[in-house]
Amino acid sequence: xxxxxxxxxxxxxxxxxxxxxxxASGRTTSNDAMGWFRQAPGKEREFVSTISWNGGVTYxxxxxxxxxxxxxxNAKNTVYLQMNSLKPExxxxxxxxxxxxxxVFGQQDKxxxxxxxxxVTISS
Numbered sequence: 001x002x003x004x005x006x007x008x009x010x011x012x013x014x015x016x017x018x019x020x021x022x023x024a025s026g027r028t029t030s031n032d033a034m035g036w037f038r039q040a041p042g043k044e045r046e047f048v049s050t051i052s053w054n055g056g057v058t059y060x061x062x063x064x065x066x067x068x069x070x071x072x073x074n075a076k077n078t079v080y081l082q083m084n085s086l087k088p089e090x091x092x093x094x095x096x097x098x099x100x101x102x103x104v105f106g107q108q109d110k111x112x113x114x115x116x117x118x119x120v121t122i123s124s
Contacts, residue, residue: 002026002113004096009118014088016122020081022096022115032112033102034072034079035059038092038120045095050105051079057102064090086122093117 008020022034035050049060049070058070067086072079079096096115097105104110 002028002032002098004098004113004115006094006096006115006118009094009120011121011123012086014086014122014124016086017082017084018086018120020083020094020096020118020120022079022081024077024079024098024113028077028098032098032100033105034096034098035102035105036070036079036081037095037097037108038090039095039117040089040092043092045108047105048094049081050099050102052102059102059105083120086120088122088124091120091122093119 003025006022031053033052036048037045038048039045051058051070051072055072067084069082095117097111098113099111
């Protein structure tokens with residue numbers, strides 16, 4: 001099994017930045033895609049971003065394009081989400097996920113592992 005542990009959440013003012021990290025351990029493979037989802041209070045969990053195993057392919061939700069940037073360090077089994085120009089509507093629990101490719105991030109039930117989530121709160 002794969003375990004994912006997120007960190008880096010917190011409370012920041014609108015316009016600020018945060019960087020989330022997610023460390024994978026266990027039965028990971030070099031071909032795994034990783035990414036992020038978020039769930040705001042009272043809303044369904046939604047896709048944020050994903051990155052291919054070698055970092056060559058990335059996708060972003062329209063709501064975060066140009067503000068959030070995903071990256072990974074395979075030597076550390078870690079994926080990052082740099083979040084800039086944060087808005088109150090970015091407030092959510094952010095979840096790290098792992099799957100066999102970036103294409104499966106369009107179907108949450110196809111993902112192989114989830115983290116426990118880290119809370120991001122943006123004050124206005």
